[in-house]
Amino acid sequence: MISATHFINTAIYSQEIKQSSTDTIAAIKKETLKNLQLNDTIKNKQIDSIKIKQKDSIKKPVELLESIIEHSADSLIRQDILNNKIILYNNAHIIYKDIDLKAGYIEIDNNTSSVLARGIKDSVGVYSQLPVFKQGNQESTQDTIIFNFKSEKAKIWNLKTEQQGVIILGEVSKKHNDSVIFIENIRLTTSDKENPDYYIKIPKAKFIKDKKLVAGTSQLVLADVPTPIVMPFAYIPLTKGRTSGFLMPTWGENNRQGYFLQNGGYYFVINDNFDLAVLGDIYTNGSWGLRAESGYAKRYKFSGNFNFRYENLTNSLKGFDDYSKTTNYNIRWSHSQDAKASPNSRFSASVNLGSSKYYKQSNNEYNTNAFLNNNLSSSVSFYKKFVGTPFNMSLSVTHSQNTNTEEITMTLPSLQLNMDRIYPFTGKNGAKNNAIQKTGLTYSLKGDNRVNTTDEFFFKKQMFDEAKSGLQHNITMNTNMKALKFFTISPSLNYKEVWYFDKLSKKFDDVKEEVVTDTISGFNAFREYNASVSLGTTFYGMFKFRKGSIEAIRHVVRPSVSYGYKPDFSDIYYEKVQQNAANPEEFLEYSPYSNGIFGGPGSGLSNSLSFTVNNNLEAKLRKKDSSETEAKKIILLNNLNFSSSYNMAADSLKWSPVSVNAGTNLFDNKLSLNVRATLDPYALDVNGKKINTFNYNNGGSLFRLTNAGLTMNYSLASKKETGASKSGQDQKAAANNSDGVFGESLTATNQQNTNNNSSNSEKETKLYGSKIPWTLKLAYSLNYSNTNRQNEISSNSLMFSGDIELTPKWGVGFSSGYDVKNQGFTYTQLRFSRDLDSWKLNFNWVPFGDRQTYYFFIGVKSSMLSDLKYDKRQVPDKRLF
Numbered sequence: 077m078i079s080a081t082h083f084i085n086t087a088i089y090s091q092e093i094k095q096s097s098t099d100t101i102a103a104i105k106k107e108t109l110k111n112l113q114l115n116d117t118i119k120n121k122q123i124d125s126i127k128i129k130q131k132d133s134i135k136k137p138v139e140l141l142e143s144i145i146e147h148s149a150d151s152l153i154r155q156d157i158l159n160n161k162i163i164l165y166n167n168a169h170i171i172y173k174d175i176d177l178k179a180g181y182i183e184i185d186n187n188t189s190s191v192l193a194r195g196i197k198d199s200v201g202v203y204s205q206l207p208v209f210k211q212g213n214q215e216s217t218q219d220t221i222i223f224n225f226k227s228e229k230a231k232i233w234n235l236k237t238e239q240q241g242v243i244i245l246g247e248v249s250k251k252h253n254d255s256v257i258f259i260e261n262i263r264l265t266t267s268d269k270e271n272p273d274y275y276i277k278i279p280k281a282k283f284i285k286d287k288k289l290v291a292g293t294s295q296l297v298l299a300d301v302p303t304p305i306v307m308p309f310a311y312i313p314l315t316k317g318r319t320s321g322f323l324m325p326t327w328g329e330n331n332r333q334g335y336f337l338q339n340g341g342y343y344f345v346i347n348d349n350f351d352l353a354v355l356g357d358i359y360t361n362g363s364w365g366l367r368a369e370s371g372y373a374k375r376y377k378f379s380g381n382f383n384f385r386y387e388n389l390t391n392s393l394k395g396f397d398d399y400s401k402t403t404n405y406n407i408r409w410s411h412s413q414d415a416k417a418s419p420n421s422r423f424s425a426s427v428n429l430g431s432s433k434y435y436k437q438s439n440n441e442y443n444t445n446a447f448l449n450n451n452l453s454s455s456v457s458f459y460k461k462f463v464g465t466p467f468n469m470s471l472s473v474t475h476s477q478n479t480n481t482e483e484i485t486m487t488l489p490s491l492q493l494n495m496d497r498i499y500p501f502t503g504k505n506g507a508k509n510n511a512i513q514k515t516g517l518t519y520s521l522k523g524d525n526r527v528n529t530t531d532e533f534f535f536k537k538q539m540f541d542e543a544k545s546g547l548q549h550n551i552t553m554n555t556n557m558k559a560l561k562f563f564t565i566s567p568s569l570n571y572k573e574v575w576y577f578d579k580l581s582k583k584f585d586d587v588k589e590e591v592v593t594d595t596i597s598g599f600n601a602f603r604e605y606n607a608s609v610s611l612g613t614t615f616y617g618m619f620k621f622r623k624g625s626i627e628a629i630r631h632v633v634r635p636s637v638s639y640g641y642k643p644d645f646s647d648i649y650y651e652k653v654q655q656n657a658a659n660p661e662e663f664l665e666y667s668p669y670s671n672g673i674f675g676g677p678g679s680g681l682s683n684s685l686s687f688t689v690n691n692n693l694e695a696k697l698r699k700k701d702s703s704e705t706e707a708k709k710i711i712l713l714n715n716l717n718f719s720s721s722y723n724m725a726a727d728s729l730k731w732s733p734v735s736v737n738a739g740t741n742l743f744d745n746k747l748s749l750n751v752r753a754t755l756d757p758y759a760l761d762v763n764g765k766k767i768n769t770f771n772y773n774n775g776g777s778l779f780r781l782t783n784a785g786l787t788m789n790y791s792l793a794s795k796k797e798t799g800a801s802k803s804g805q806d807q808k809a810a811a812n813n814s815d816g817v818f819g820e821s822l823t824a825t826n827q828q829n830t831n832n833n834s835s836n837s838e839k840e841t842k843l844y845g846s847k848i849p850w851t852l853k854l855a856y857s858l859n860y861s862n863t864n865r866q867n868e869i870s871s872n873s874l875m876f877s878g879d880i881e882l883t884p885k886w887g888v889g890f891s892s893g894y895d896v897k898n899q900g901f902t903y904t905q906l907r908f909s910r911d912l913d914s915w916k917l918n919f920n921w922v923p924f925g926d927r928q929t930y931y932f933f934i935g936v937k938s939s940m941l942s943d944l945k946y947d948k949r950q951v952p953d954k955r956l957f
Contacts, residue, residue, distance in 0.1 A: 165180070785859045
C-alpha cells in the first residue's frame with residue numbers, strides 16, 4: 077500500500093507548483109493534510125453558512141496529471157524535489173489510470189510529464205526485469221520505453237507484443253496514441269521461441285490496436301534464411317473474434333478435369349449468431365463446383381450448421397469415348413435445440429441427402445465413412461408434450477436412400493401421437509397391489525404420407541403422384557402378476573386399426589383374358605387383434621471353489637415361455653377374383669390393402685408357443701491382500717441366448733429354427749467376441765427345399781446349421797486410455813462406433829486450422845528411454861451360409877487400423893483391411909503428421925483402389941496467418957459410376 081506522503085507528492089505536480097519554492101510546497105502539503113482531516117466522516121463538523129467564503133472568479137490552471145500516480149519498488153525510491161523527479165529501482169512498479177508499468181528501473185520526470193523505464197543487470201550481468209507495459213487489455217515487453225503521461229505518446233526499443241495470436245517484434249516503435257503505433261524493422265510471427273522458426277520481415281508498419289496491421293514490402297524468412305517470397309505490401313486484420321475475408325484456394329490436377337483450384341471463396345460474418353462461407357472450384361476443362369457452408373448458434377436456444385454442395389463435372393474431352401457430363405449435389409443440415417430452451421417441446425434436424433453418386437464422383441469430398449456406406453438418411457422432427465395430459469406428439473420428415481440401387485423412401489410428413497401408460501383400475505391413492513390395479517393401457521397413432529421414388533424422379537411430379545397415405549391406431553393393455561412366488565405372468569391384449577384412402581380392386585377382363593388391377597379412392601379400414609401371455613422366472617446357480625484365484629462362479633438363467641394367438645382375418649378382408657377363362661372355378665385370393673404403407677391384415681391362424689433361455693456367467697476373484705475392500709468381479713459370458721417357437725396352427729413345419737447368440741469380453745475388455753448361429757430341425761430334399769421331416773429322422777444330426785457368424789473387435793494401446801483423457805472428437809467417434817477403423821476423412825485446406833492441434837506449445841522429449849505411444853484396433857468378421865447345402869463362407873475379412881507416435885512430434889497412422897475370401901486389400905489409407913511447433917505438416921495417402929489419392933499440407937497453425945501455407949491434392953482419377 078502506498079503511503080499518504082506518496083499520494084501527496086504526486087498530487088502537487090502541477091505547473092503552478094513547479095514555480096514555487098520549497099517553503100511553498102511545504103505549506104501546500106500542510107494545507108492538503110488539513111483538508112484530508114476535514115473530509116474524515118468521523119470528525120466532520122457542521123459548517124457555519126455565514127463563514128462560507130465566495131469562490132474566486134479567477135479560474136485556477138488545470139493540473140497536468142488527471143490522476144494520482146501510484147508507485148513502489150523493492151530496493152530504492154528516491155524523490156528528487158529539486159529536479160522534480162522520482163527514481164524507482166528493482167521491481168519498480170507504477171500505476172496511472174489504466175496504465176500499469178513494471179521494470180527494473182523507472183524514472184518519473186514531472187518537468188516533462190514523462191517516464192523512462194528500462195531493465196537492470198543482475199549480479200551475473202544478465203539484463204533482466206525488462207519493462208512490461210500494460211494499458212487496458214494490451215500488454216507489451218521491450219528493452220526500453222519512454223512514455224509521456226500527457227500526450228500518451230511513447231518511444232519503444234525492441235518491442236514484443238502479441239495481438240490475437242500474432243507476435244509482433246519491433247526494433248524501434250513510436251506510440252502515436254493509445255491505439256496507433258508506428259514500428260520500424262518489424263518481425264511478424266506466431267512462434268513464441270526466442271529465435272522464431274519463421275517470421276515476416278517488414279521495414280515499416282503501422283499497427284492499429286485490435287483492428288489491423290498495414291505494412292510495406294514483406295519478406296518471408298525461414299530459420300533466419302530469407303526466401304524469395306516477397307509481397308509489395310501486407311494487410312493483416314487483428315480484430316477480435318470472427319471477421320469476414322477471402323479464403324485461399326488449393327491447387328492440383330487430375331487426368332479427367334485437368335488443373336484446378338478448389339475451396340477458394342469468401343467468408344462472411346453476418347452477425348454474432350450466424351456466418352456463411354461461399355466456396356467454389358474451377359477446372360481447366362470447364363468443370364466447376366459451388367459450395368455454401370453456414371453455422372449458427374443462439375446461446376441457451378439452439379445451434380446448427382448447413383452445407384450445400386453442387387458440382388458440374390465434365391469428364392475427359394469431347395470426342396473421346398470416355399467423355400461424359402455429370403451433375404451432383406448434396407445437402408447436409410444439422411440442428412439441435414438446447415434443453416433449457418423449452419422443456420416441453422423440441423426441434424431437431426439431421427439431414428444428409430443428394431445424388432446417389434455424389435460421394436463416388438465428387439472431386440472435392442473426402443468423407444471416408446460416407447463413401448464406404450451405401451445408405452443416406454435424414455430426419456427433421458418436432459416434439460411436443462402436452463402438459464397436464466398423458467399425450468405427446470411428434471411431427472417428422474424422414475428420408476432414406478440407397479446409393480447403390482438409387483431408391484429413395486421419404487415420409488412427407490409422419491405424425492406420431494402417443495399416450496403414456498395409464499392405470500385405469502388403480503386403487504385409492506394410486507395403489508397397485510393386484511393384477512387388476514396393475515393393468516396399464518397405452519395408445520399410439522401413426523400417420524404417414526410415404527413416397528417411394530428414385531434419383532431420376534426425385535422432387536418431380538411423378539414422385540408426388542405415387543405418394544401413399546395411411547393412419548394406424550394401436551391400443552395395448554397388459555398387466556403382470558406373481559405365481560408360485562417365483563414366476564411372473566404377463567398377459568397382453570393388442571388391437572390395431574388401419575385407415576387407408578384407397579384400395580386395390582382386381583377384376584378379370586374377358587377380352588384380355590387376364591386379371592386387371594385398379595386403384596379405387598375412398599376411405600377404407602381394417603382391424604385386427606391378438607392376445608399373448610408370457611411366463612418367466614430367474615434362478616441362480618453358485619459354484620464355489622476352495623482353492624485357486626477364483627472364489628465362486630455365478631450362473632444366472634432367465635427362461636421364459638410365451639403363448640400368442642392371432643385369428644385368421646383373410647376370411648373377412650380378403651377377396652377372390654377369377655384368374656383363368658378356361659376354368660371359371662379357379663380363383664385368386666388377394667388383399668385389397670396389400671399395397672398400403674402399413675401392409676394388409678394377416679392371413680392364416682397363428683397359435684404358437686415361444687421359448688427363450690438367457691444365460692449369464694460371472695466370476696468372483698479372491699482378494700489378493702487385506703487392503704482390498706471388495707473382491708473383484710469379472711464377466712465370463714455376457715450372454716448365451718436360445719430362442720425358438722412352435723406354431724400349433726400350422727399344418728407343417730411347426731417348429732421354427734433355433735437362434736443362438738453368445739457374446740463376451742476377454743483380456744480386460746480389450747477383446748469383444750460375438751457368435752451367432754441358426755439351427756434348423758428340418759431336413760432338405762434333393763432339390764434343396766425344406767421338407768416336413770426332422771433332420772434326425774432323415775439320417776442327419778439333430779439340427780442342421782444353416783448360417784453362422786463370428787465378429788471380434790480387439791483394441792490394444794501402449795497405455796490405458798481413460799474416457800476423461802480422450803478428446804471430444806475421439807469420444808464422439810467411439811459413441812458412433814466408427815473407431816476410425818475405415819480411415820479418417822481428408823480435411824479440406826480451409827479447415828486445417830480448426831482442429832485441436834492449433835496450439836504452439838512445444839513438446840518435450842528425452843534422448844534416452846523415450847516412450848513411443850501406439851494404438852492398434854482389429855475387427856474380424858466371418859459369415860457362414862448353408863441354407864441350401866451351399867456350405868460356403870459368404871464373407872471373411874479383417875480390418876485393422878492404428879497410430880504410432882514415433883517421436884513427440886512425428887506421428888504415423890494407417891487404416892486397411894484384407895478380404896480373405898476375395899483375396900484382396902480393402903480401402904487403405906496412410907497418414908503422416910509432423911508437429912513443427914508453430915507450423916504443422918500433414919500427408920494423407922490412399923495408395924491404391926478406386927479412391928487412390930493423396931493430400932499434402934504444410935502451414936502455420938495460427939488461424940490469423942492460415943493463408944501462409946502450401947498444400948497440394950490429387951483428385952482420384954478412377955471411381956465407380
